[in-house]
Amino acid sequence: MANIPVTTHAPETQLHPKSRRVDIGRIVIYIVLVFGGLLAIIPFLFSISVSLMNLTEATGGALLPSTPQWSNYIDAWNEASFGLYFWNSIKLALITVSGQVIFSTAAAYAFARIEFPGKNFLFALLLSTLILPEAVTWVPNFITVIWLDRITPFKWFNNWPALTIPFMSSAFSILLLRQFFQQIPEELWDSAQIDGAGHLRYLIRVVMPLSRAALVTIVLFNFIGSWNALAWPILVTQTPDWRPISYGLLSFLDEAGSLAHLRMAGAVITILPLILVYFFTQKEFTEGIATTGLKG
Amino acid sequence: MATQSATGPETAVNQRTLSIFTGRRGRTLKEVVLAYVLITPAFLIIFTFGIFPLAFSVYQSTLRGLNKIVGTYDGLGNYTKAIGNLAYVLGFWMAVIFLFLAVNALIKQTHVTKKYEERPWLFTIPGIVLAVGTALFVRFVYIILPEVLGISESLRAAKQAGSEETTAVLFKGFLAEIWQKPDIQRPFWTAVIIFLIAFALIYIFLRLLPRSPRNSSYIATFFQSTLLIIGALFLGWFTLTEVQAAYTAAAESGETLEIWTQTITISAGLVLLLLSWFIWRSANHQDSTAGTFIRLGAGSLLIIGAWVLIGELPAAALSGDDDWYLGLLNTVYYSVGSIPIQFAVSLMLATFLFQDIKGKSFFRMIFFLPYITPAVGAAASFRILFSGRVDAPINRIITAFGFEPLAWLNGSTGIFQMIAGDGVTLPTWAAGPSLSLVVIILFGVWTFIGFNTVILLAGLGAIPHELYEAASIDGGNRWSQFRHITLPLLSPTIYFLTLWAVIGTFKAFNHIYVLRTGAALGTADTASIVIFDAMKRDTRYGYAAALAVLLLIIVMGLTVINNRIASKRVFYG
Numbered sequence: 001m002a003n004i005p006v007t008t009h010a011p012e013t014q015l016h017p018k019s020r021r022v023d024i025g026r027i028v029i030y031i032v033l034v035f036g037g038l039l040a041i042i043p044f045l046f047s048i049s050v051s052l053m054n055l056t057e058a059t060g061g062a063l064l065p066s067t068p069q070w071s072n073y074i075d076a077w078n079e080a081s082f083g084l085y086f087w088n089s090i091k092l093a094l095i096t097v098s099g100q101v102i103f104s105t106a107a108a109y110a111f112a113r114i115e116f117p118g119k120n121f122l123f124a125l126l127l128s129t130l131i132l133p134e135a136v137t138w139v140p141n142f143i144t145v146i147w148l149d150r151i152t153p154f155k156w157f158n159n160w161p162a163l164t165i166p167f168m169s170s171a172f173s174i175l176l177l178r179q180f181f182q183q184i185p186e187e188l189w190d191s192a193q194i195d196g197a198g199h200l201r202y203l204i205r206v207v208m209p210l211s212r213a214a215l216v217t218i219v220l221f222n223f224i225g226s227w228n229a230l231a232w233p234i235l236v237t238q239t240p241d242w243r244p245i246s247y248g249l250l251s252f253l254d255e256a257g258s259l260a261h262l263r264m265a266g267a268v269i270t271i272l273p274l275i276l277v278y279f280f281t282q283k284e285f286t287e288g289i290a291t292t293g294l295k296g
Numbered sequence: 297m298a299t300q301s302a303t304g305p306e307t308a309v310n311q312r313t314l315s316i317f318t319g320r321r322g323r324t325l326k327e328v329v330l331a332y333v334l335i336t337p338a339f340l341i342i343f344t345f346g347i348f349p350l351a352f353s354v355y356q357s358t359l360r361g362l363n364k365i366v367g368t369y370d371g372l373g374n375y376t377k378a379i380g381n382l383a384y385v386l387g388f389w390m391a392v393i394f395l396f397l398a399v400n401a402l403i404k405q406t407h408v409t410k411k412y413e414e415r416p417w418l419f420t421i422p423g424i425v426l427a428v429g430t431a432l433f434v435r436f437v438y439i440i441l442p443e444v445l446g447i448s449e450s451l452r453a454a455k456q457a458g459s460e461e462t463t464a465v466l467f468k469g470f471l472a473e474i475w476q477k478p479d480i481q482r483p484f485w486t487a488v489i490i491f492l493i494a495f496a497l498i499y500i501f502l503r504l505l506p507r508s509p510r511n512s513s514y515i516a517t518f519f520q521s522t523l524l525i526i527g528a529l530f531l532g533w534f535t536l537t538e539v540q541a542a543y544t545a546a547a548e549s550g551e552t553l554e555i556w557t558q559t560i561t562i563s564a565g566l567v568l569l570l571l572s573w574f575i576w577r578s579a580n581h582q583d584s585t586a587g588t589f590i591r592l593g594a595g596s597l598l599i600i601g602a603w604v605l606i607g608e609l610p611a612a613a614l615s616g617d618d619d620w621y622l623g624l625l626n627t628v629y630y631s632v633g634s635i636p637i638q639f640a641v642s643l644m645l646a647t648f649l650f651q652d653i654k655g656k657s658f659f660r661m662i663f664f665l666p667y668i669t670p671a672v673g674a675a676a677s678f679r680i681l682f683s684g685r686v687d688a689p690i691n692r693i694i695t696a697f698g699f700e701p702l703a704w705l706n707g708s709t710g711i712f713q714m715i716a717g718d719g720v721t722l723p724t725w726a727a728g729p730s731l732s733l734v735v736i737i738l739f740g741v742w743t744f745i746g747f748n749t750v751i752l753l754a755g756l757g758a759i760p761h762e763l764y765e766a767a768s769i770d771g772g773n774r775w776s777q778f779r780h781i782t783l784p785l786l787s788p789t790i791y792f793l794t795l796w797a798v799i800g801t802f803k804a805f806n807h808i809y810v811l812r813t814g815a816a817l818g819t820a821d822t823a824s825i826v827i828f829d830a831m832k833r834d835t836r837y838g839y840a841a842a843l844a845v846l847l848l849i850i851v852m853g854l855t856v857i858n859n860r861i862a863s864k865r866v867f868y869g
Contacts, residue, residue: 029648036645037662040746044665046689047677060687099341107338116331122339129346131855133803135824136848138831139841140352141345143365143445150448151467166345169338199330220668228670230806231828246672250810253676260680267676271669278668282661289747290754 044271051264058261069261076265080255081240085248086269092163092244093226099168100222101215107169108177109203113189126171134231141166142235162236163244167225173218176288180214181207216281217288227274245270350848351434355441357842363835365449366442372538374842380616381555382609384542385562386849387535394528398521405517408510416514418505422497423518429490430519431526436483443474558612561604568601620843622818623826624850629729630822631801633737634744638797639790641741642748647778649749650756660753663746675739675810679705682735684815706815707731730819732812739807744800748793755789756782787866795858802851823847 050058052068077083110116111123145166149156156162184207192202208215226244233247240248249270256263278285357374361367375383409416447470454466461469474480502511539555546553575594579587613621645663649656666674681689684706691701710727711734713720729737759782767777783790805824812820821829827847831840 026651026653029651029653033645033648033653033659036641036745037659040662040666040742043674043677043681043742044669046681047673050677050680063689103338103341106334110331110334114327114331114334116328119331122335125347126342129342131799131851132346132350133799133824133844133847133851134805135803135827136353136844137345137349138827139356139837139844140349142831143352143356143837144344144349146365147445147448150451151463153463165341169341171342171346174338199327224668224670228672228806230672230809235832246670246806249670249672249676253672253679253810263676264680267673271673274668274670275665278665282664286660286664286750289750 047264047267047271050261051268053261055259055261058264059258072261072265073269076252076256076262076269079262080248080252080266082245082248082252082266082269084240085243085245086273088242088248089227089245092160092229092242093223095160095164096167096226097219097222099164100170100173100218103169104173104218105177105203105208105215108174108181109199109207111174112178112181114199126174129171130175138231138235141232145236157236158238158242160242163229163233163242166232167222173222176218177211177214180211184210213284213287216284220277220281220285223277224274227270351437352441353841353845353848355438356838357845359838361836361838364837366445367838370838371541372535374839375846376542376615377839378617378620378843378846380614381558381612382562382616384535384539384555385559385612387531387538388559388563389566390849391528391532391535394524394531398524398528401517401521401524405514409514412508412510414506414508414510416505416508416511419501419511419514420518422494422501423515424522425490425497426494426515427519427522427526429487429494430523432483432487432490436480436487439483440474440480443477443480444471447471447474554611558608561608562612565601565604565608568597568604572597572601619818619821619826619829620823623821623823625725626729626733626820627802627822627824629733630737630740630804631798633729633734634740634801635794635797638741638744638748639793642745642752645745645749646752646756647782649753660750663749665746666743667747669743671743671806672810674743675807678735678739678807678811682738703731703815705732705735705811705813705820707734708815708817708819710819730816732816732820736808736811736820739811740801740804743807744797748797751793752786752789755786759785791858791862791866795855795862798854798858799851802847802854 049064051072052070053062053065053072054069057065111119145156145162149162154161188206189202192206197205228246229244230246230250233244237243237247243251249266252266253263256266358369358371359367360370360373372383372387375386379386447467450470451463451466454461459466498515501515505511539559542555543553572594575590575597579590579594649659682704683691684703685691686695686701688701688704690704695701708730710722710724710730712726712728713722714731716722763781763785764777767781772780801822803824804822805828808820808822808825809828812825823843824847827840827843830836830843834840
């Protein structure tokens with residue numbers, strides 16, 4: 001809005017060529033954006049297309065199916081125990097995410113609003129885990145899980161605790177939430193105190209509703225994390241009982257071998273839920289991610 | 297704590313004044329307890345599965361054995377298997393870095409003490425005692441760790457022998473048995489007593505010496521420096537004994553070793569490089585002629601140092617693990633190949649999206665899709681798209697343009713080698729990434745462009761619009777606006793993203809694991825894949841842990857370098 005005066009001061013004669021140049025620039029921008037968008041979604045379109053072909057089309061390298069074979073999805077679903085993997089991943093994601101929301105929110109609130117001795121030290125310790133490559137934790141955590149499996153009364157290995165408990169809190173979530181909590185104006189805390197609310201009530205009634213975007217981001221990030229988990233499930237599961245979907249798909253890819261249409265149907269089955277979740281939460285999610293990135 | 301309540305609005309403070317004197321201490325204590333209650337669950341998890349594994353990895357990396365939780369002690373054996381005699385050089389240099397960090401912290405503190413004219417040097421006593429206590433406690437943890445790990449074995453043995461007791465009872469029994477061993481008791485109580493003395497000393501010295509808000513940070517610095525020095529001494533001693541053991545073993549079998557000459561030559565090369573860097577920097581303070589001469593001197597030192605290193609490093613690293621070297625090389629290719637493209641494209645897309653265009657949020661959503669797609673699912677379709685078969689989609693596209701079909705995911709030849717043709721044989725390091733790795737790089741770029749675009753877009757939105765107006769009044773064109781306003785103000789975001797991207801390429805696992813093929817002959821395996829194979833396929837836990845520690849050292853080094861560059865080039869506010 002504010003730059004309108006500048007353009008109106010420009011001489012009349014220049015107005016015409018300038019606006020034409022801008023138009024060409026805009027067309028270029030649109031072409032680049034559309035082209036980029038196509039590149040981003042072509043692998044999806046390709047997967048969907050192949051997943052609807054029959055065997056000869058899929059192996060013959062056709063581009064589009066002659067008649068969509070919806071039965072491929074049923075075949076893939078039955079061939080591999082996708083139903084089980086699906087349900088496993090949803091259960092694992094729910095357990096991890098609820099742990100994350102409770103534990104990380106609590107810790108983030110303490111770091112954002114309360115002064116306590118050792119705060120800086122613990123916070124630095126937390127930050128240092130951010131650069132830790134996952135590979136460093138494989139050996140020690142595997143051994144820890146085996147050990148816990150043997151000494152505690154309930155099973156860890158090849159069971160849900162090994163797949164969820166290590167991920168029930170993370171430095172990333174705590175940092176993101178703390179960032180949001182700190183932006184909440186101090187006055188709210190003062191008025192909450194006058195109303196007789198303590199820290200816990202203030203956290204649940206005021207802080208958490210105000211940090212919707214951050215919480216959605218955390219939920220989605222951890223959901224994606226659970227859905228994508230591959231290395232760790234390969235290490236700590238032996239049977240399909242608790243095998244999550246990414247690992248399930250990977251074993252199906254090897255089993256299905258040359259049946260490209262079934263492999264793609266399996267891939268689409270795996271991808272679709274996350275895309276749906278993303279569509280419903282994308283506004284908060286983009287906001288949450290953008291805030292993290294900006295603050296570093 | 298006093299400052300905290302003072303920052304609140306006046307009215308709130310006034311209402312509280314009456315109760316402050318009676319309840320303040322109690323309330324602060326209550327808050328502290330609450331804070332610890334709130335962070336405890338999160339820290340228990342993060343500590344057990346995120347911080348402790350670091351120490352545990354270091355411990356495991358000194359053990360050898362197949363599919364053994366507690367293997368046999370092997371010293372630096374796993375490291376020499378991975379990187380040859382370079383392991384010894386690395387050991388000594390890590391000790392030097394520890395010493396440097398300790399001295400650096402002390403020097404920084406001297407500046408502070410001078411500024412405020414304080415004399416906190418007596419705090420060295422509690423600082424040192426506390427550090428010694430911590431070191432003794434770490435020693436205790438390393439002593440008790442194998443014993444505690446062994447419980448699981450004895451528990452299983454007891455169950456197999458038909459023990460009727462429950463797991464909990466058995467566990468308590470074994471734990472008590474370990475606990476009563478004098479080898480455990482002595483180190484534990486020494487550590488505890490030293491700790492108690494340290495806390496008493498801290499209390500006494502804080503009372504005795506003049507009060508200052510910086511006192512606790514002084515103690516922290518002395519503590520940290522002493523701990524680093526103890527670590528450096530231990531690491532130096534450990535490496536030294538390992539070198540001597542290697543020489544003794546070699547003397548028995550009649551071989552000759554060159555560890556010392558290699559260590560000294562490589563260290564000399566590194567010292568020359570560091571010297572040249574310092575001299576180059578000091579040239580900035582000189583006038584032009586002197587500066588040129590100094591720079592010339594620095595340059596020649598650099599060349600000599602680099603020449604020494606190039607001559608000696610391969611010889612020292614020769615006996616290392618070729619798979620590991622290939623993994624590191626592939627990781628470097630993956631970083632260098634994906635990050636610049638990723639940034640160029642996403643910066644372009646972000647600036648385009650930032651214009652006043654229709655369907656902005658639609659495009660943003662589309663670009664972001666690859667990032668949230670499950671990697672295994674997307675990689676499955678890449679596996680078909682980039683299959684090496686002649687009738688695979690990508691091969692059909694390139695043959696339509698008149699090119700030969702390529703092996704893509706099955707390709708193991710480096711791309712520079714392919715460009716050079718069969719007539720020339722390039723050395724391994726110059727052959728470039730294999731076609732298989734190129735597809736993996738493309739996958740990485742495809743995934744991360746959207747993520748970078750969204751964050752850069754948010755960064756662009758944070759730049760005040762007035763700056764652009766001022767620039768357009770001054771007659772700056774689009775490019776100079778971009779160069780002088782957008783880039784500098786975007787630099788913190790770009791810095792964050794590059795750090796994230798570099799660490800990300802070292803962490804990358806899922807899509808590489810899915811996209812790698814047997815035909816690629818390991819040319820697509822990055823460092824984390826090599827580590828995974830060592831652990832899952834070979835069940836060499838100690839070796840995998842050693843590789844992971846090496847990877848961590850590399851990532852930490854890169855983070856430090858990135859920070860150094862950022863502190864000069866990044867413009868905050």
